[in-house]
Amino acid sequence: MNDRLNLTAGAAPAPAFEAFSWVSPEAAAANDQELLEAVCAARDVAHGAALVLAMLEREEIDASGADEEGRPLPKLFSSVERGNLQRFAIASLQLLGERADAIIDRVNARAGKQAET
Numbered sequence: 001m002n003d004r005l006n007l008t009a010g011a012a013p014a015p016a017f018e019a020f021s022w023v024s025p026e027a028a029a030a031n032d033q034e035l036l037e038a039v040c041a042a043r044d045v046a047h048g049a050a051l052v053l054a055m056l057e058r059e060e061i062d063a064s065g066a067d068e069e070g071r072p073l074p075k076l077f078s079s080v081e082r083g084n085l086q087r088f089a090i091a092s093l094q095l096l097g098e099r100a101d102a103i104i105d106r107v108n109a110r111a112g113k114q115a116e117t
Contacts (some may be wrong), residue, residue: 039104045096049089056085 017026021040058078066072077085 035103036098041099042096043091049092052089054083056082 055076059082062073063075
């Protein structure tokens, strides 16, 4: 039976909306939630940044190309948009690195406290 429809006395219904997650609720309950959220965010940022950089590279490659009639291929981005996308990729990756550093520091601090006991 669908858990959302299973309304037993005193039980609150499950929420009708749950945000997308790369990790199942069962796996999340059994692991460090903050670490799992960081890994999922890292996956999205890495793939997004890779796509942005691939589009910028494709535009650079196409700059020397021409269509069937010999006309130069149109640019995908203006120079302003290109700069915005490059800075977006840089900032995203810097934030990702900072988040990873914070988690590593916290894990090492916990390990140090456990070693002292």
